[in-house]
Amino acid sequence: MSDLLVELSANALFRQAIKNLGLPLPTPQKLRRPKGDWVERPLQDRAVIVGAGPNGALDATLAATLPAAGADPHLVTVGGAPAAWIEAGEAFGRPPRVHAPGEAPEDVRAHGLVFDATGLADADDLRALYDFFHPWLGRLATNGRVIVLGRPPETQTRADAAGAQAALGGFTRSVAKEIGRKGATAHVIYVAPGACDRLPPLLRFVLSDRAAFLTGQPWHVGTDASLPPGTKPLRPLDGRTVMVTGAARGIGAATARSLARCGAHVVCLDRPGDEGPLSQVVRDVEGTMLSVDITAADAPQVIADALIGDFDGVDGVVHNAGITRDKTLARMSPEWWDQAVAVNLGAVMKINARLLDGVLADQGRIVCLSSVAGIAGNAGQTNYAASKAGLVGYVKALARAVADRDITVNAVAPGFIETRLTAAMPAVTREVARRLSALGQGGEPRDVAELLTFLVTPQAAGITGQVIRACGGMFIGA
Amino acid sequence: MAARTPKAPRRAVIVAGARTPFVKAFKEFLKLDTIALGTAAVGALLERYAVPREAIDGIVWGGVILPSAAPNVGREIALDLKLPPSVEAMTVTRACASGLQAITLAAAAIERGEADVMIAGGSDSTSNAELKMPQKVVHAMAPIVMGGKATAGDYLGALGKLAPFTDILPKAPKIAERSTGEVMGEAAEKMARRNEVGRAEQDAFAVRSHHRAAAAIASGRFADEVVPVTTPNGQRIFADTMVRADTSVEALARLRPVFAKNGTLTAGNSSPLTDGGAAVLLMSEEKARSLGYTPLAAFRSWSYVGVDPADQLLMGPALAMPEALERAGLTLADVDLVDMHEAFAAQVLSILKMLESDAFARARLGRERAIGAVDPDKLNVHGGSVAIGHPFGATGARMVTTMANELHLTGKRIALLGICAAGGLGAGAVLERID
Numbered sequence: 001m002s003d004l005l006v007e008l009s010a011n012a013l014f015r016q017a018i019k020n021l022g023l024p025l026p027t028p029q030k031l032r033r034p035k036g037d038w039v040e041r042p043l044q045d046r047a048v049i050v051g052a053g054p055n056g057a058l059d060a061t062l063a064a065t066l067p068a069a070g071a072d073p074h075l076v077t078v079g080g081a082p083a084a085w086i087e088a089g090e091a092f093g094r095p096p097r098v099h100a101p102g103e104a105p106e107d108v109r110a111h112g113l114v115f116d117a118t119g120l121a122d123a124d125d126l127r128a129l130y131d132f133f134h135p136w137l138g139r140l141a142t143n144g145r146v147i148v149l150g151r152p153p154e155t156q157t158r159a160d161a162a163g164a165q166a167a168l169g170g171f172t173r174s175v176a177k178e179i180g181r182k183g184a185t186a187h188v189i190y191v192a193p194g195a196c197d198r199l200p201p202l203l204r205f206v207l208s209d210r211a212a213f214l215t216g217q218p219w220h221v222g223t224d225a226s227l228p229p230g231t232k233p234l235r236p237l238d239g240r241t242v243m244v245t246g247a248a249r250g251i252g253a254a255t256a257r258s259l260a261r262c263g264a265h266v267v268c269l270d271r272p273g274d275e276g277p278l279s280q281v282v283r284d285v286e287g288t289m290l291s292v293d294i295t296a297a298d299a300p301q302v303i304a305d306a307l308i309g310d311f312d313g314v315d316g317v318v319h320n321a322g323i324t325r326d327k328t329l330a331r332m333s334p335e336w337w338d339q340a341v342a343v344n345l346g347a348v349m350k351i352n353a354r355l356l357d358g359v360l361a362d363q364g365r366i367v368c369l370s371s372v373a374g375i376a377g378n379a380g381q382t383n384y385a386a387s388k389a390g391l392v393g394y395v396k397a398l399a400r401a402v403a404d405r406d407i408t409v410n411a412v413a414p415g416f417i418e419t420r421l422t423a424a425m426p427a428v429t430r431e432v433a434r435r436l437s438a439l440g441q442g443g444e445p446r447d448v449a450e451l452l453t454f455l456v457t458p459q460a461a462g463i464t465g466q467v468i469r470a471c472g473g474m475f476i477g478a
Numbered sequence: 479m480a481a482r483t484p485k486a487p488r489r490a491v492i493v494a495g496a497r498t499p500f501v502k503a504f505k506e507f508l509k510l511d512t513i514a515l516g517t518a519a520v521g522a523l524l525e526r527y528a529v530p531r532e533a534i535d536g537i538v539w540g541g542v543i544l545p546s547a548a549p550n551v552g553r554e555i556a557l558d559l560k561l562p563p564s565v566e567a568m569t570v571t572r573a574c575a576s577g578l579q580a581i582t583l584a585a586a587a588i589e590r591g592e593a594d595v596m597i598a599g600g601s602d603s604t605s606n607a608e609l610k611m612p613q614k615v616v617h618a619m620a621p622i623v624m625g626g627k628a629t630a631g632d633y634l635g636a637l638g639k640l641a642p643f644t645d646i647l648p649k650a651p652k653i654a655e656r657s658t659g660e661v662m663g664e665a666a667e668k669m670a671r672r673n674e675v676g677r678a679e680q681d682a683f684a685v686r687s688h689h690r691a692a693a694a695i696a697s698g699r700f701a702d703e704v705v706p707v708t709t710p711n712g713q714r715i716f717a718d719t720m721v722r723a724d725t726s727v728e729a730l731a732r733l734r735p736v737f738a739k740n741g742t743l744t745a746g747n748s749s750p751l752t753d754g755g756a757a758v759l760l761m762s763e764e765k766a767r768s769l770g771y772t773p774l775a776a777f778r779s780w781s782y783v784g785v786d787p788a789d790q791l792l793m794g795p796a797l798a799m800p801e802a803l804e805r806a807g808l809t810l811a812d813v814d815l816v817d818m819h820e821a822f823a824a825q826v827l828s829i830l831k832m833l834e835s836d837a838f839a840r841a842r843l844g845r846e847r848a849i850g851a852v853d854p855d856k857l858n859v860h861g862g863s864v865a866i867g868h869p870f871g872a873t874g875a876r877m878v879t880t881m882a883n884e885l886h887l888t889g890k891r892i893a894l895l896g897i898c899a900a901g902g903l904g905a906g907a908v909l910e911r912i913d
Binding site for chain 2: 040041044068070086087088090091092093094095
């Protein structure tokens with residue numbers, strides 16, 4: 001499904017014409033998406049501007065991460081570059097360039113603006129945010145990234161500090177809306193004390209083109225699951241088996257392909273009757289086909305038997321299968337209620353319960369597909385919204401329960417994604433839904449697939465019990 | 479029962495080396511192709527050192543621009559020199575490390591007991607690089623050329639497939655990476671920037687390379703290694719033609735950057751396109767002594783590495799040289815001579831920075847400490863590729879010859895070699911004098 005406005009807006013003349021004529025037409029920036037496999041240096045030759053507020057705790061982590069990822073570091077600081085940056089510069093041929101606070105030379109096109117706000121402790125400290133971002137935001141490149149690093153407010157003992165850290169969320173969401181028309185995105189990452197070794201993989205991901213459609217997102221990096229040693233930036237899923245439900249088309253098919261590119265053997269599950277498109281995906285990813293109705297009473301056992309029989313278990317599960325049965329509650333039949341809740345929530349719970357009993361490996365990954373619209377609530381979607389909101393509470397609780405096995409459990413909430421489902425919407429509704437977001441456009445199935453794939457990798461250990469939106473900064477939703 | 483003393487392993491030794499003068503491409507050697515240049519080098523080596531032809535087991539040859547009609551250059555050399563048909567040959571390519579690759583393969587064959595006497599080296603004639611017919615033309619013409627009787631319709635069909643015609647002109651050869659499309663000079667320019675190597679530093683290095691090479695020529699030191707070549711039109715070339723004794727930092731500073739607008743790489747601090755060939759005679763130590771030769775040196779170790787060409791294309795030696803040292807059980811303090819291929823002054827200076835950086839060693843080599851700073855007085859004592867020139871396949875054999883002779887002549891003990899190569903490859907080797 002192509003988006004005419006995005007295509008037209010790629011033309012400089014068109015953008016200029018819209019601007020000069022003062023037409024109230026949005027000109028969404030075409031998003032830069034990754035070309036292929038995961039790479040060692042996702043930020044190759046891109047300038048990343050790094051600054052810190054008082055008592056920032058993550059400078060060494062950033063120095064160890066950004067040059068190795070290919071970024072050319074620019075430090076906003078008084079005095080010279082810290083030793084950690086000089087060392088990294090020598091090691092990776094990325095010597096840091098230093099800028100005085102308040103200066104943002106015109107020759108620098110910033111791909112990323114990264115600010116370490118972990119030490120901000122009261123309202124006065126928040127001024128550091130303004131001081132860093134104010135001169136640089138104008139230098140942010142199209143498809144650039146703004147990253148604010150903080151501490152989880154709930155880990156702060158002082159109320160003032162908790163307030164300052166919580167402020168980062170509102171700041172970032174607003175920045176996301178200001179820079180969205182450039183295709184640029186903003187994130188706040190709350191790094192728990194002791195979790196800084198889990199930060200680098202997430203930083204690499206959100207700064208890369210793989211996170212093109214994610215914005216305004218708070219992330220929490222915690223210590224619940226330990227980081228397996230020796231994670232690899234290339235083909236991180238080599239030797240791992242991952243099951244994707246609803247893999248025949250849309251987000252599920254894109255996820256199967258993305259997982260396979262990272263080296264995973266993908267078990268593609270869909271319901272009986274969809275073997276045609278499913279087998280196409282299976283051929284593409286050289287995976288395994290599993291034709292099962294996930295709501296059948298014996299489905300959890302059938303799936304477990306298949307995974308144990310063929311693969312000795314599974315390392316990751318993506319619960320993508322979902323259905324809508326839309327009717328206002330007054331008119332809804334009990335069958336429709338049951339079907340939506342059974343597929344979207346019940347089957348997920350039952351299958352996980354069975355897989356957690358000796359089928360899903362330790363350090364395994366579970367990701368469930370929620371929905372921004374579902375959580376926000378929609379007339380005619382009581383059944384759908386109940387099931388999708390249910391997943392939010394479910395992943396939070398389950399994450400705690402399996403943390404001792406280093407298993408992570410998360411939910412992903414897509415916003416407006418160009419799929420068969422959204423193509424069938426009335427044209428005007430569809431157009432409004434696309435534009436009501438920071439990026440002013442819908443996402444592609446692969447945008448969600450990239451996020452799901454990241455969450456399945458071993459290096460995503462720091463993220464569990466969370467709901468991550470892949471929504472382009474949609475204005476609605478909880 | 480008395481314990482058996484383990485037999486000393488067979489050792490391959492370098493007995494001698496010879497090379498043609500290195501000549502600017504498209505000049506005096508225009509009519510000598512890769513095979514002719516190789517034949518000139520090997521022929522002179524055999525003649526100068528009176529090698530018994532029937533004793534030769536084989537030739538390992540290195541080349542980068544291989545003639546498509548006869549890619550096994552080594553075998554063509556053997557046949558052109560009328561060596562006994564039993565002298566088998568192979569030809570290898572590992573970009574600019576091809577010559578060294580050929581020599582270490584020959585050494586390995588000797589040390590495995592497969593051979594006693596080997597000729598190894600390499601040659602390249604940039605002047606005779608073939609212009610490629612685009613694949614599109616080849617594929618479109620296939621039915622006509624291969625299909626027996628072609629009809630007018632076939633010709634018309636082939637023509638139709640060729641449109642648009644702009645991309646069917648033969649392509650000029652270009653030293654560009656296939657994977658990234660980056661020209662090698664651009665990659666070196668990037669390395670200069672990323673490792674903070676300035677123009678003045680590069681020019682000073684280049685001038686030193688010229689002055690040292692000029693001194694080696696003037697003193698007669700290279701006369702041991704360089705053999706005169708007579709071209710098909712009767713011209714006799716005695717010495718390398720590109721070395722400038724009179725160049726200076728001021729002269730080089732006037733040159734314009736060639737790879738980037740505000741760049742630092744110029745024709746003066748980069749190695750030029752060159753034609754030439756070089757050959758090395760290797761034997762098992764026993765055989766050398768039984769034939770009455772004086773072994774000069776032997777390999778104590780070697781190492782070949784690969785890095786991502788999209789990162790720092792020519793940084794390979796920064797990994798390979800420490801690895802070769804480690805395999806040899808030596809440290810930089812044990813090394814008396816260091817010889818590095820100078821693709822660009824910027825590349826050598828970048829690698830020197832990496833070799834002395836502990837941060838680099840920790841992040842890229844998994845070593846606590848760097849091997850250390852290379853003493854400029856030990857580095858490229860007779861100049862390098864910037865001054866002498868760089869016929870791709872020949873450079874490794876030139877370096878091995880010069881270092882083996884240098885160890886023998888000076889009585890020094892250890893030489894460390896480093897070569898960077900296209901494709902993100904790197905080579906390192908440790909040579910040891912034989913008493």
